Amino acid sequence: MQKVYTKIESIAGNVISVKAEGVRNSDLAIVTSSHGESLANVIKLEGETVSLQVFAGARGISTGDHVRFLGYPMRISYSEDLLGRIFNGSGIPRDNGPELTENLIEIGGPAVNPAKRIIPRNMIRTGIPMIDVFNTLVESQKLPIFSVSGEPYNEVLARIAMQAEVDLIILGGMGLKYDDYLYFKETLEKSGAMSRTIFFVHTASDPTVECLLVPDISLAVAEKFALDGKKVLVLLTDMTNFADAMKEIAITMEQVPSNRGYPGDLYSSLAARYEKAVDFEGAGSLTILAVTTMPGDDVTHPVPDNTGYITEGQYYLKNSRIEPFGSLSRLKQQVNKDTRDDHRALMDGMIKLYASYKESQEKKSMGFQMSEWDDKLLQYGDLFETKLMDLSVNIPLEEALDLGWEILAECFEPKETGIRSELVLKHWPKSAS
Amino acid sequence: MARNSGRVTGVNGNMVTVQFDGDVSQNEVGYILLGEQRLKSEVIRISGKIASLQVFEMTAGISVGEKVEFTGLMLSVELGPGLLTQIYDGLQNPLPELAQQCGFFLQRGVYLQPIPDKSWDFTPVAKVGDTLFPAQTIGTVPEGIFTHRIMVPFDFANVAWTVDSIRPAGTYGVREEIAVLKDPKGNKKSVSMVFTWPIKRPITNYVERLRPTEPLVTQVRIIDTFLPVAKGGTYCIPGPFGAGKTVLQHMTSRNADIDIVIIAACGERAGEVVETLKEFPELIDPRTGKTLMERTIIICNTSSMPVAAREASVYTAVTIAEYYRQMGLHILLLADSTSRWAQAMREMSGRLEEIPGEEAFPAYLESVIASFYERAGIVKLSDGSKGSVTIGGTVSPAGGNFEEPVTQATLKVVGAFHGLSRERSDARKYPAVHPLESWSKYASVIDAGKVAYARNILFGGNEVSQMMKVVGEEGTSLDDYVVYLKSELIDSVYLQQNSFDPVDFAAPIERQELVFDVLFKVLGSVLQLEDKKAARAFINEIRQKFIDWNNTARDDERFEMYLREIEELVAQRFVGYERRAAKILQVK
């Protein structure tokens, strides 16, 4: 169907409507205006009236501009040629490489049948003790970094990506600052990881609608590679911008907002994306690590709140550290039983002691007397924060566990740690006792 | 009767408007014909000649003018032997069979037969000439560990049906005729082992509803002792994300002392269902010696599956529960999470442009939640036996704040409230049920006086701990401090329970009674403690013993040893019983 419609009935926000026949929901169209061409997709049908969201934005579109329906939904080319390339949210190259048109796949495909899923089983090593020891990342996990703006969340994301032993990295940038975009690009190039990376980037200055497409396009490609046996890591930053773009469209479409202006289907929309994380039996896997900035450092804000209800834990980034409280990997118990015999006990024991340290610290700040025990805890907390929590620490899990024992031995008697005696006997540093 | 058809006039998200010719009824099922595909939908509003349908599938590719076929039937489930051990989506599509046919992904428009075509050993109960009413037993088949009653279909007219013919004992296919019934006017109807029932209509074939008084043992101490649930009762578990709602329900689904468990995974993570799916067929249920799967049905409409089917899933679950209740069985329905179901209603209501209520939930939210929980209950059946449906739903309040419409509407109708607290889960005090804010209207298995006494200490300890934050430990009296320590003791050795410990994860009721009695004696004792340091050291020692005891299996020889050691420890410092405790124990 190649009929061209030349009468745009209404323009509101980035949504236009035309009267047309035989158009299918979700299909693509090309809108041609004096500013050039833009893709658009159908988001609503009402009698003859077809509403479309214009990817490049409706600014400057005139009622007499042309709309041509393509008769198919949003697609992206899938092949090894994608590797090392950079695209925008509509799948158009942002680098100087050629446009890819072969082997097109649809985006936003159906969900995986729960009966076909398997229990996650492989740890992803990052070299960051706060992750590896305390909140282990697992292949096929979906996990956001909850961050206050201004925290080095993109650095953390890049670091995990560089260190993770995966076959392929797909970076979906939404509302990315141009500097951050360059930072990712340079970091990946420098480390030689660029050749196994695909970028889908929407920067802060690009049209809003393209921001909406980034997760779907990134995940569609990732899913395909995973089906082809690859271990894929998808990085999405920043999902709060994605949610805000959804909010914008919802308001344009005059949907009733549910909470602080966000549409009622915020949960379902976020879940549809995050649930793409999967481990395919007999093939590859798809792991999602996302950034969710928390407006006003408020974890109850609808975006982090809905995200927390969907994902399998979260890393809480605060004061340039991954906080032990608030951070959670819900899949850690699937893998930390097989790493080392002291992993679980040390993880629990050290966090409980750190919680006691926080209490002592509070007591101290209120001017209450410090006991001998309080002093030990204060020393411990300090060592924990500098030697393990600091983000610059980069050591393998086993070394981090050993370091944990050393810190304990420096501050406590074995029986004060609350850790099972047999483990203490085996792992307590010989020099200390 | 020739059924109606219509044409699509609009598509908005998962709602489609259809112009139709003849008559269409509310909640009737229609199919949108999209090439080869038939997309299942339900009529949710009729206005003039336009019907609004919620589509149980993704609506991409639908265009105006597409043909719609109406079925004249309401959204229904199939009922009959073979439901147990099944894994269905919200519309009763069997997911493993779907996977066999379609592979990794769910394919829209594929609807498979819910009840597998299988043969069953039928034993007739009724004889030719007997008269039966709907839901009365025609015969039985053994379904795993249960005697499955083959009943007069519930949708038969409520009159005395005469058995015209019935097949002798033998093996028959599930859809084969096993009897012919005749109504008083002589109209004959054939009956097989399977029939259908509309999910949004409660099954009411019972003599009377009874008050839920019999405890439903979950083997979670804080619940059974302090915040009990009754068979045929209702309860809810609200809590912020990550507080432990799913883990708590998962443990309950494993350990609850009940005949059948139906898990409705409603709009939550698919990964969580997988754990149940893979574990239950391996876990032996000590009560039956069979795997847990044999008493379980999973209705699974996870968050990335179509939203409209999510709305249907809780009704599918409760209808199957009511069906088994009619066999004199006790069923526990666990829904995780009811908020996702409410959100599905909200999405639809928004598309219908209804006037929104608080947080954009529809104005009828409260009544819909109330009528869902109303489908729980314990009933007396026509043969005198009793059956029950208990409903436990999690609630996922926005921002973890219970002052929101779904939590509030739920609290109005349920019999017990197990509120999870962020503070407790952060401190890794699991299960993170808040002991002071939660409540239950049902009776505990443990003596009410003792429970009240312990609760008092919890309240008292909480007050002291608040006060200590202001005046410090040094500004607190020894007596107050001891109350505080005792409340901490209850918390750490009784309220907290390690779900991942091979022994502690389930506390049978006899064990709870024993442990609580021993604990009560500690709580009720006046102890000789010189100062706070001694008090803390003493309580720590007791605590350690209790924890070791909790982690020791009943048949382990150390079980009695720990018990003795605790009693000896207390005896060393025992001065006498506190006045109210003495009264409860009927000692001086």
Ligand SMILES: Nc1ncnc2c1ncn2[C@@H]1O[C@H](COP(=O)(O)OP(=O)(O)OP(=O)(O)O)[C@@H](O)[C@H]1O
């Ligand atoms: N009883 C428990 N014992 C030990 N750990 C627990 C317990 N309950 C919860 N946890 C820990 O907390 C994590 C989150 O629990 P769970 O998935 O039940 O939360 P939830 O309340 O269902 O969250 P959501 O609303 O996001 O689904 C678990 O993965 C586990 O690590």
Ligand SMILES: [Mg+2]
């Ligand atoms: Mg949950």
